[in-house]
Amino acid sequence: MAGCCTFRYGTVAALTRSLRVGEQCVRMFEGYRLPKYVCSIIRATPQRSISALGVLRDQEWPVPPFGTHASSPPLARRPSHPLGIIKTSIYEYLQKADPALKTFDDLYPVVTVKANFDDVLVPADHVSRNPNDTYYVSDATVLRCHTSAHQLELLKRGEPAFLITGDVYRRDSIDSTHYPVFHQMEGLRVLGPEDWGSMEPTQYAETQLKQTLEGLAQHLFGSVEMRWVDAYFPFTEPSFELEILFKGEWLEVLGCGVTQQSIVDDGGFAGRKAWAFGLGLERLAMVLFDIPDIRLFWTEDSRFLSQFKAGSMKTKFKPYSKYPPCFKDVAFWLSDSFTENNLCEVVRAVAGDLVEEVKLIDSFTHPKTGKTSHCYRIAYRSMQRSLTDEEINELQWTVRRDIENQLKVELR
Ligand code: PHE
Numbered sequence: 001m002a003g004c005c006t007f008r009y010g011t012v013a014a015l016t017r018s019l020r021v022g023e024q025c026v027r028m029f030e031g032y033r034l035p036k037y038v039c040s041i042i043r044a045t046p047q048r049s050i051s052a053l054g055v056l057r058d059q060e061w062p063v064p065p066f067g068t069h070a071s072s073p074p075l076a077r078r079p080s081h082p083l084g085i086i087k088t089s090i091y092e093y094l095q096k097a098d099p100a101l102k103t104f105d106d107l108y109p110v111v112t113v114k115a116n117f118d119d120v121l122v123p124a125d126h127v128s129r130n131p132n133d134t135y136y137v138s139d140a141t142v143l144r145c146h147t148s149a150h151q152l153e154l155l156k157r158g159e160p161a162f163l164i165t166g167d168v169y170r171r172d173s174i175d176s177t178h179y180p181v182f183h184q185m186e187g188l189r190v191l192g193p194e195d196w197g198s199m200e201p202t203q204y205a206e207t208q209l210k211q212t213l214e215g216l217a218q219h220l221f222g223s224v225e226m227r228w229v230d231a232y233f234p235f236t237e238p239s240f241e242l243e244i245l246f247k248g249e250w251l252e253v254l255g256c257g258v259t260q261q262s263i264v265d266d267g268g269f270a271g272r273k274a275w276a277f278g279l280g281l282e283r284l285a286m287v288l289f290d291i292p293d294i295r296l297f298w299t300e301d302s303r304f305l306s307q308f309k310a311g312s313m314k315t316k317f318k319p320y321s322k323y324p325p326c327f328k329d330v331a332f333w334l335s336d337s338f339t340e341n342n343l344c345e346v347v348r349a350v351a352g353d354l355v356e357e358v359k360l361i362d363s364f365t366h367p368k369t370g371k372t373s374h375c376y377r378i379a380y381r382s383m384q385r386s387l388t389d390e391e392i393n394e395l396q397w398t399v400r401r402d403i404e405n406q407l408k409v410e411l412r
Helices: 023-027 036-043 051-058 065-069 082-097 147-156 201-221 261-266 281-289 294-298 340-354 389-407
Strands: 102-104 110-112 141-143 161-169 181-191 226-233 236-246 249-259 273-280 326-333 355-365 372-380
Touching: 082 161, 082 181, 082 201, 082 281, 147 161, 147 181, 147 261, 147 273, 181 201, 181 281, 201 226, 201 236, 201 249, 201 273, 201 281, 226 249, 249 261, 249 281, 261 273, 273 281, 281 294, 326 389, 340 355, 340 372, 340 389, 372 389
Parallel strands: 102 161
Antiparallel strands: 110 141, 161 181, 181 273, 226 236, 236 249, 249 273, 326 372, 355 372
16 A cells, blocks of 8 residues: 555665766656656646656657646646645644644655665665665666655754655555555754753653643544554664554554664754654545555546535545446566566556556466466556447457567567
8 A cells, every 4th residue: 555665674784875866867768667656746836847758759668648647737736636635734733733744745866776775874775765666867866765755864964854745756655555656755853952951862852742642633534543553764764654443444554663773863963863754645635535556636527526625524436437347367477577567567558547457367387387377457447437349359469569578588
C-alpha cells in the first residue's frame, strides 16, 4: 500500500558523495527513459516547467490516459480534492498546536541521489536505491521516493520546524492501493534545551513526538484504539510506526522517530534534538473517505470530484458505478533480469489507468531445463465506462509484444 514501507530494512551507514545539483541535474533528463506519464506529472506544475523537460515529450513512451490530465495544479494543492482536504486538515491541527511549523508544498520532485539517500543516511546497499524501486533520472538524480529527501536541505536553510507535502515516486506492483506516484507529508521539529529542561533530550523528543502524532490521529480518526510499533528507518533512532484499529484491523498510518543526531548536526543545529514523521496521504484519504481505488485520485470526473468539499472531512465516497473488470492472462519464461516492477511498468505504459491489477497466478519450474515460467493475470477496468472487447484485445496484444521486446522474456 502506498505509504511508508520502503525504509524499514538494512543497517545504518553514513555515506558521502559529492554530486552536482541545479541546472546540471535537469539537463540529465535528456536521453534518459522515464515513463512519459511520470514526466507529464512533473511538467504539469507551472513552476516546474523548466524548458529542458520539454525534451521528454519526444521520447517513445506511449502516454497512458492520465498523462494528459496530470494534475495542474497538483492534487494536494487543490482545496477541494480529497488529498488537499486532508493536507489542510493536518496543517490546521498541527499548526494550532505549534504555530512555528512552516509549510512547503512546492519543492521540486527531482532531487539528487545525495539528498534522497545519502543525506538521510540510507545505506549504500539499501534496496530502495535499486533502479528497480526508484526512478533514476540520471546517475546522480532521482524522482524523490520520499519527502525525507528535503529534510537536510531545509535544516541547512535554517528552518527548525516544517511540514512538507509533495508527490513521491516509486516503481511498484499494480493493484488498488499502489500507484507509481503518491503523496507524502513530512514533519520535522528541532528542539532545544529550553524545551526539554531537566528531561533527557531523546526521551523528551520521543514523548513530544508521540503526543503530537497521537493527537493528530485522534483529530483525523476520532477516538480510535492506537498502538506504537518499533520500526527501523535509517534517519531516525529510535523509530516507530503508529497503527490504529480500523474496522477490526490494525492499520499503519505513519512512520516517525527521533532524528539521527548527525542529520541535526549537519543541518546546522548542533546541540539540539529533532523528531520527524512521514505519512502517506492517499492511504489516509482512502480510509477516511472510503475511496476504493488509488487511481480515482487522478480522475477529473466530476462524479468523483464533486463529492468532496474543501474543509469537510466527513464525506464518504459513493461509487458512481462499477464497470466490470476484464481479465487477460499472459505467461512467459523468465529471463535473468526479469522483475515484477519492470513488468508493471510495461503494462502501465500501454494501458495506463485502465489497468487495475497485475497478479501472479501461476509459477512453474521445468524439471529438465530448470527454466521458470510465470503466468500473470491482468485486470483491466475503467472507472468511467465499459471497455469493449476489441480495445482490451488490442491493449493485450500490445502488452504481449512489449513484454517480449522490452523484458527479453519468451512468451508461452
Ligand atoms: N520517509 C519514510 C518513508 O517514506 C517515512 C519517515 C519520515 C519515517 C520521517 C521517519 C521519519 O517510508
